[in-house]
Amino acid sequence: MKDKNLGDIIIEIKKLGVDYTGSNEPVKAIHDINLTIHRGDFICVLGPSGCGKSTLLKVIAGFLKQTEGTFLMNGKEVVGPDWNRGVVFQSASLYPWMSVRKNIEFGPKMKRLPKKDITEIATHYLEQVNLLKFEDQVIFELSGGMKQRVALARVLANEPEVMLMDEPLGALDALTRIQMQKLIRDIWKKNHNTIFMITHDVDEALSLGTRVLVMSSSPGTIIKELNLDFIENAVDSRTGRVQINEEYLKLKEAILDLIDT
Ligand SMILES: Nc1ncnc2c1ncn2[C@@H]1O[C@H](COP(=O)(O)OP(=O)(O)OP(=O)(O)O)[C@@H](O)[C@H]1O
Ligand SMILES: [Mg+2]
Missing domain, CATH: 3.40.50.300 (P-loop containing nucleotide triphosphate hydrolases)
Known part of the structure; x- marks a missing residue:
């Protein structure tokens, strides 16, 4: 990301529409969406x-996948x-049996980053969401707000x-x-x-x-x-x-x- 600057266009959406087609009548959910997202x-x-x-x-x-229109990311x-693209949902989709740190390390691990980098990245984002003290706690022991902070850190850790x-x-x-x-x-x-x-x-x-x-x-x-x-x-x-x-x-x-x- 080093050569990219704030304000650069990342996403360009033009005339985008989605119809859901299932067993029932098709449902037009969105239509004619035009949106440019900048860094x-x-x-x-x-x-x-x-x-x-x-x-x-x-x-x-x-x-x-959209039914109509175009959606470009970086062209x-x-x-x-x-x-x-990282997603945070309303209820945190975490691994409940894993520790806070392990949940945050999951993405960098999947990307096969070196162990030292994985630890550093997780520590950095644990600090950002004020959870370093709770890094060894297991997810099911946390409050709702803490879980959302883990979910946030987990997405942030994927940068x-x-x-x-x-x-x-x-x-x-x-x-x-x-x-x-x-x-x-x-x-x-x-x-x-x-x-x-x-x-x-x-x-x-x-x-x-x-x-x-x-x-x-x-x-x-x-x-x-x-x-x-x-x-x-x-x-x-x-x-x-x-x-x-x-x-x-x-x-x-x-x-x-x-x-x-
Ligand atoms: N998988 C699906 N199959 C068929 N129709 C769907 C499907 N998902 C959503 N819809 C329909 O598409 C429309 C838009 O749904 P969507 O969930 O995007 O709305 P929303 O703005 O996020 O609503 P909310 O604020 O309640 O979360 C609704 O009419 C919904 O019933
Ligand atoms: Mg919704």
């Missing part, structure tokens, strides 16, 4: 339930999942070019959720990751995203895109909470109106 973007996606947010994420992850057509997150904080209580938002924001600032995150929480999107996409109801398409700087300017660095002002409230109302219609 360093923190994209948050909002939209009504069932509008196709997860469908779009699955296409970007390579789990699902090449995407044919399936790859290390260069993907794009991190995809599908409502990663959706199952957490309100306080843990705010702590996790702060953690994700700090990690993004430090590592300059490229993040594509689905959320149903407008405040979460506004306080984390550099770009917020709003999708229409089903079949979903992008009806609004906002370029924001709250993440840079309006977040209290100590508490990690957005300082709510009039501009923020207006924007939040406008987004809620869009999602409601």
Whole structure:
């Protein structure tokens, strides 16, 4: 990744659509999606339930093939999942019998990195998610928030070019959720990751995203895109909470109106 810079185009999606064809009538889940993702973007996606947010994420992850349109990553057509795209789901898909460290080392091990590098990478990301003290604990002994931190570190340890997150904080209580938002924001600032995150929480999107996409109801398409700087300017660095002002409230109302219609 050394020769690539922030702002470079990583992903280009044009006129993308997905129809689900099963035993029933085909379902048009998303249509006419046009989206360019640049290195360093923190994209948050909002939209009504069932509008196709997860469908779009699955296409970007390579789990699902689009029925229409094109999807290029670094100029090449995407044919399936790859290390260069890492996914964090709502409930952490970890190996429950393995230790925290072993879960994080799993990806680098699969990539057959030298043992010394595997240990170093895992230690680095254990530190980033504040779990070094718990490295030997087994997953089933952890709280929900800790599990999500392991899931985050596990994806970070693969050093993907794009991190995809599908409502990663959706199952957490309100306080843990705010702590996790702060953690994700700090990690993004430090590592300059490229993040594509689905959320149903407008405040979460506004306080984390550099770009917020709003999708229409089903079949979903992008009806609004906002370029924001709250993440840079309006977040209290100590508490990690957005300082709510009039501009923020207006924007939040406008987004809620869009999602409601
Ligand atoms: N495997 C599938 N087969 C058939 N239809 C599907 C399948 N997966 C999703 N759908 C349909 O596609 C549409 C979009 O689903 P999707 O899960 O992408 O929405 P979503 O925006 O992520 O919703 P939520 O906010 O509730 O998670 C829905 O109508 C859903 O019922
Ligand atoms: Mg979903």
